[in-house]
Amino acid sequence: MPSGGSGYAIEDRGSERVLRVQGREHHTYYSERLIRMLIERKGIERAPLYFPFKETRGRHFLERLFAYLAARGASSLTVLEVGCSFGHITEYLNDQPRVAVIDTFDVDQDFVEMTRAKLEDLGLAKVRQILHLTDAETTRLPFADHAFDLVLAVGVVEHLAPDDRHRYVDEWYRVLAPGGHLVILDTPNRAFPLETHSAGLPGIQWLPPRIAFVYARLVRPRFRGVRFEDFDRQGAWRNASLSECFPSIGRSAFEDATEEAGYGWRFFRDTARSRTRRALLPLFAVACRTLKMLGGPPSLALPYFNLVLRKREPADLTHR
Secondary structure (H helix, E strand, O other): OOOOEEEEEEEOOOOOOOEOOEEEEEEEEOOOOHHHHHHHHHHOOHHHOOHHHHHHHHHHHHHHHHHHHHOOOOOOEEEEEEEOOOOOOHHHHHHHOEEEEEEEOOOOHHHHHHHHHHHHHHHOOHHHEEOOOOOHHHHHHOEEEEOEEEEEEOOOOHHHHOOOOOOHHHHHHHHEEEEEEEEEEEEEOOOEEEOOOOOOOOOOOOOOHHHHHHHHHHOHHHHHHHHHHHHHHHHHHHOOOOOOHHOOOHHHHEOOOOOOOOOHHHHHHHOOOOOEEEEEEHHHHHHHHHHHHOOHHHHOOOOOEEEEEEEHHHHHOOOO
16 A cells, blocks of 8 residues: 655555655565665655666676676675765675675765665675774774775765875775775865866865855855855765865876776767767867877876775885
């Protein structure tokens, strides 16, 4: 029987649930409990957007990563997922035959509880723990040195406190085993002229916070009801620099396997869907090729970083 309130209803059909909102139906395998948790956290209009995220974000971003790892003979991987959010990436990781163990955490208590609910509802057997950490605790992770073969951060770096982001990335480096991979995906590039992640305004990511706030309020009506404190605290509009995606030791700590794994320019080209992006591909191709010829990472020419970094063995660092 349908159940609900506040303008929506949920019908349990056994193998699936149907969320009805304003005459529209949204189908999902998630439990009614999880749907209600998501609605409470994100609101009835945004909640259905999360239903397909396992495919539209999990498979979209990670399918080629696991093809690359398979080609390298990887198996029995221990994985640290940085920022579980709604747990859609956690679900995808749990399905991968080359993954043995998953640890994950988030600073958002609501999302941690949702991912824990998924663990119970869906039987995510490879998930060892889902931790709720404070921001300070994410700069001193409760894991041993070299504990993980893969550290994965999807859409995370731009949300970190902007002052010395290396504090966080240094921890990802510490817990990653030599030869393992740090994979940073879907991270907006501060060097790209158009901020495409939050405000969608050219150059806003280069401005001081107060000026950026005025700019956003003048041009984007949705920011007019936002306080500066909230705008600044949720400062994803700053995006991320390439250097902030590396530990404080610098790029010498890693081999850049981005293009080898099918990301960077190749990912941008292969996933171009909009007419505008497809039309601009020749320009992006020239920019990426030029950067590569000059010895720079092609990713610097792209609106988002999708990086695959292989941690060097100690002997490699010694001889550099």
